Amino acid sequence: MIKTLYQMLVEEFGRLKWWPADTDFEVIVGAVLTQQTRWDNVEKVIARLKGAGLMSPEAMSNVPVAELEMIVKPAGFYRQKARRIRHIAEYFGRNPMEEVFMLPDKVLRSEMLKLPGIGNETADCILLYAAGKPSFVIDAYTRRMCRCLGIEGDYHELQEMFEAALPRDLYVYRQYHALIVEHGKRYCLKKKCESCVVSKLKGIF
DNA sequence: CTCCAGGAGTGTA
């Protein structure tokens, strides 16, 4: 029997607890803060925001950007990110999250894309981890993995490929994304690719 | 010291 890539990754990494957060708003803020930035760096900022009582649309939208910048600094790109999460806070201050999340998936996605600082990947992270919509996330690690398999394509082409091959299931999408990132952090650096499960899969996928 | 991390926006050809 031929194992799927997903099964092989599960065997190696098991169940992964992914994107721990107390609230959906925290997921969204974290999604923006982690852009091109290590997660452990983002954790400091999230802790600071919580400590300052700012981890809510209402509270954050009333803080001077300058003050947010100081808090966001450890996550890098602090000037843009401070402004962007504040803008997002204002948006959800005007539009209650429960209502926004009730929009049809595609409408919700394009709605998120309108917000400055939210591109394809961040939008899908919001859908998948905050709104609970099965939208497959394509990140840098996913692209590298696909390249290893000889698969090229833009964001939507790769996303369509995964979604067509998988059951449209929230848990599967979340786990697969988590597994790919975990795999990538372990192997997709410094030419460690030779020993990873993806390399064993060439010609089978 | 160098390199780069779970991107996005803008400008140019």
Next chain:
DNA sequence: TACACTCATGGA
């Protein structure tokens, strides 16, 4: 459509 450039701190 396809790149190049910018944003920025902190850890290996």
